[in-house]
Amino acid sequence: xxxxxxxxxxxxxxxxxLEAAPGAPATATAHPMxxxxxxxxxxxxxxxxxxxxxxxxxxxxxxPMTPEIYFGxxxxxxxxxxxxxxxxxxxxxxxxxxxxxFASSWSLGIQVRSSEALFVVVSLTFVAWIAxxxxxxxxxxxxxxxxxxxxxxxxxxxxxxLFFCCLxxxxxxxxxxxxxxxxxxxxxxxxxxAAIGGAHLTSPVAPERTPxxxxxxxxxxxxxxLLTLVAGVDLGAHG
Numbered sequence: 001x002x003x004x005x006x007x008x009x010x011x012x013x014x015x016x017x018l019e020a021a022p023g024a025p026a027t028a029t030a031h032p033m034x035x036x037x038x039x040x041x042x043x044x045x046x047x048x049x050x051x052x053x054x055x056x057x058x059x060x061x062x063x064p065m066t067p068e069i070y071f072g073x074x075x076x077x078x079x080x081x082x083x084x085x086x087x088x089x090x091x092x093x094x095x096x097x098x099x100x101x102f103a104s105s106w107s108l109g110i111q112v113r114s115s116e117a118l119f120v121v122v123s124l125t126f127v128a129w130i131a132x133x134x135x136x137x138x139x140x141x142x143x144x145x146x147x148x149x150x151x152x153x154x155x156x157x158x159x160x161x162l163f164f165c166c167l168x169x170x171x172x173x174x175x176x177x178x179x180x181x182x183x184x185x186x187x188x189x190x191x192x193x194a195a196i197g198g199a200h201l202t203s204p205v206a207p208e209r210t211p212x213x214x215x216x217x218x219x220x221x222x223x224x225x226l227l228t229l230v231a232g233v234d235l236g237a238h239g
Contacts, residue, residue, distance in 0.1 A: 076204040077204070078136070078139040078140040078201070078202060078203055078204060079201040079202065080136045080139070080140045080142075080151050080202075081151060081154050081155055081158065082158065082198075082201055083132075083136065083198050083199075083200075083201030083202030083203070084129070084132035084133055084135070084136045084151075084152075084155040084159075084198065084202050085154075085155040085156075085158035085159045085162070085198070086159075086162075086194045086195075086197055086198030086201065087128060087132040087194070087195060087198030087199060087202060088125060088128050088129045088132055088155060088156065088159035088198075089158075089159040089162040089163055089191075089194050089198070090128075090191040090192070090193075090194035090195035090198060091124050091125055091127075091128035091191075091195070092121065092124075092125045092128075092159060092160075092163050093163055093166060093187055093190065093191040093194070094187075094188060094191040094192075094195075094224070094228070095120060095121045095124045095125065096121050096163070096167075097184050097187050097188055097191070097231070098188075098227050098228055098231045099112070099117040099118075099120045099121055100117060101184070101231040101234060101235055102117065102231060102234075103116070103117035105234050105235070125159075129152070129155070129156055129159075132155070132198070132202060133148070133151070133152045133155065135202050135203055135207060136151065136155075136202050136203070138203070138207060139202060139203035139204075139205075139207075162194075166187065166190065170183050170186075170187055180235060181232075181235050181236050184231075184232070184235055185232070188228055188232075
């Protein structure tokens with residue numbers, strides 16, 4: 001116990017540094033103004049990983065998928081020679097059968113002379129030749145105009161050769177079997193197949209037509225079908 005006359009000790013200065021506990025690392029130092037500042041050694045310490053509560057790493061980014069482009073089948077190439085030739089051959093063969101039937105039988109009251117029937121066959125064949133060569137020129141334009149001329153001549157020659165072969169075969173078959181109706185029906189069917197195949201070979205893509213052109217084409221097909229039916233009925237009735 002102190003003596004009453006002994007002076008009391010002075011309080012510690014506020015700007016004196018704080019003493020750390022023995023064995024504990026110093027984490028802060030006293031600021032001259034009395035505010036604690038972080039120890040530089042504490043700032044350099046490694047950041048804890050947060051175990052055992054670790055956040056899983058994000059999955060790797062997926063590679064972008066390239067969409068597959070489907071181009072469809074390769075379009076067929078136009079056949080500038082055999083296509084028009086088949087179309088011209090179809091008109092030539094059909095007109096020969098129908099006009100020949102009207103010229104050989106007058107039972108329907110329609111008197112058609114052989115010269116008139118020949119004129120019909122030649123006229124229709126020429127119109128079909130011009131129309132199909134025009135379509136062939138649009139589907140596959142020639143490099144020079146002379147190529148179109150030789151293409152037209154070649155198509156006409158091939159069409160005439162096909163017609164001549166069919167005519168010889170039909171005459172030989174009719175002489176051996178004496179079946180006029182069957183031979184005529186086969187020839188008309190062959191001309192129909194040649195007309196469809198020739199159009200597809202000339203221009204694999206259907207050409208764009210105006211409403212007037214479509215109307216004329218439909219009218220021609222209807223007229224041809226009616227004439228074929230009339231000639232077939234006459235041939236079947238009178239042989």
